[in-house]
Amino acid sequence: MQLTSIQWIFAALLLVPLAAPDLHAGALRRGTNDELPTFDPQYLVGNSAGAIMYDLFEGLVSRAPDGTLVPAIAEGWSISEDGTAYVFRLKENAKWSDGKSITAEDFVYSFKRMLDPQSGTRGASALFPVRNATAIARGEKPVDSLGARALDPRALEITLEGPAPYFIGLLASYSNAPVPAHVIEKHGRKWTQPGIMVSNGAYMLGKVVTNTYYQLVKNPHYHSADTVSIAEVFYYPVPSPATSLKRYLAGELDVILNIPFNQYGNIRKTRPEEFRIAPGIGLGYLSINNTLPPFDDIRVRKALSLSIDRNVIVEKLLKTGEEPAWSVVPTAVWKSPAQPGAYSRMTQAQRLAEARRLLNEAGFNKGNPLRFTFLFSPVERDRRLAVAYRAMWKQADVEAELETAGMRALMKKAADREYQVMRLAYYAIFYDPVSFFELIRGGSFRNYSGYSNADINRRLAIADTIRSEPERTAYLREIERRVMEDVPVIPSHYQSRAFLVSKRIRGWTNSTAPKMAKDLELAGAP
């Protein structure tokens, strides 16, 4: 009796037709590292699948493929004499994907929703320069006190707490794109479901097969729809780097970012044209606990920095277009070379000699070496970096003991300053130099080293009042030069992002800008 039922099941299995897998070859197919926990741009932050948000949503301004800021939903704007009041004029043909016009009121609604402490949104800090925004997020002022109002359906006025020359750049972030009030009010939490969701970017949500793919289709109501070449985009969440690479090599994906670290060298050899490196807007650095002796001694911090051979780190170890870093702000953010600092022109032997001299002065030598614990996260890349740093310190008679902690424990230790020296990476939320000064500004929650300098804080406040861009840049570079003399942190390298991009994709640029499907074209089969 058992046999017959089993035979029956087996027969049924054989009857299922052996269908060829549907690879969606006519569409752009992108791999993302993570699944998308939500399609609501105000709830999604710091997820590699965030690229999808730039296809779905568009803010007042946007970034062109080369990284420059361009008007998007706004056709233009004016800024008051004191730099605190902005009036944006919206494009007349700016519409939601359901055909309804986008109004200034939509932006006011979205900003208030983002800042409302009851809402549970996650990207509020990108609006903090707006008047009363911080107080609203902390629950100290009512939501209606926000410095944003609609002058008429197409004119949006935003008033700031004080001048913030980087404010326009902040508005290009997807978290500051508008969300459709008329859909959210009607459907609540369900508004991001396929079939209900309305967006305002070049694409709108098509089909979603959880953990398999997200399909986007061209938005016919997009203001520049006639310039959008790719009709359909598929995003595939593939958390495993090995699987991601396999699927790319099998021709199932056109673009991936998730590549196993140990395969970089191999790919560079076998697929040199497809291996595309974009300059990073991230800084790989070592945070030193400035509040703990002996690290409160500037000589000790400087010696630790000098003994690190950045060229070896970049050329022998990382090998993916990283740049040696002697200061905190990357080249791609300055849009001109990063500041080399006084020691970058020395040979490593000279730097080592200087490091030994400084340590000697601070009371450390071969007989009484400086000892500390170096903390890092247990991923392959960080482990190799840690071993390299330790070997470099060893040459200056410094004994570092290696210790790992999971990302959560690591960040907690950083915030509580329960560490001596640790490896961290910093990615700016917006592409302005001041974003990186958060690492050293007194009172910033991203300042894990505990460094604080009243003069620097004062100068940073002055920088915000400078209207002329070249003048402001020169002023900020001077601040950075002064700060780095104190070595509050040890910059190691400016991070890059490596992509594998299929040869059939046209229009790909190696820039810091988000890679939006509307700027790309497809030529030929995979």
Next chain:
Amino acid sequence: MLSYALKRLLVAVPTLFVIITLSFFLIRIAPGGPFDLIPNLDPAVAENLRKAYDLDKPLAEQYGNYLRRLASGDLGPSLAYRDRTVAELIAEGLPVSAQLGLTALCVGLFGGMLCGIVAALRKNSAVDFTVMAVAMTGVAVPTFVTAPLLTLFFGLRLGWLPISGWNNGQFAHIVLPVTALALPAIAGIARITRGSMLESLNADYVRAARAKGLPEWKVIARHVLRPACMPVVSYLGPAIAGAMTGSVVIETIFGLPGIGRAFVEGALNRDYSLILGIVIVYAALVILLNLLADIIYGYLDPRVRPG
């Protein structure tokens, strides 16, 4: 039989309660919270988030609130997936895991019993040794080795099958994960079947059946196979529960949207309500299926039938 089943179910309630309580407090011991890894999260915003999800209250109060909501059938919102509740996430993942697991189990059951029967009937022959050698390999080599090997060969080298993704359970997409998942089941079941077949082939009642002139296939089907199935059935109870709730490893390697993978990601994301929800479903399934296995066992073997 009915009162026996009811009694077993009644015992299950306190068991579930203990599991929920232990899990609730154990997952809070893990360092860090659900919102720790959001980069650039302002401390004020982080505090708002904790409030929005009830995480700012004392643990005992949170536990009370959770139980109250659970009593009304609400598994709560997911902390990581804003658009979906825990119940929705489980409802999405469970059918995938179940389809994958049950298909693999069917393949395993059919393949395993076939191999076991053939091996037992051709005892100590070349066939027997080959089958058992393959079965031993199947037991010894873990799925996290066989799965990548299968994708390398059939997916990349030959290009016959997609190497990951679910695509609504399309046949081509489930072949490799089902094979990887079925191999150890085939091996295990083949060994159990062969062993119990050999035992019952030598039994007196089989000799009696042969003596009264039954054709050999009838002897095998009616008198050898039925008792030989018993150990397989007791193996199946927990195996079905395991299969339905998903193989974490297989779902991760093949990128399948089952609850095994959701469970792992829930743990990594510190998505407390998702972890608890899956634990409850998993525990309930194990309890139910074990009961079912016991009932079937009683049906097959009158000796263990409860009075």
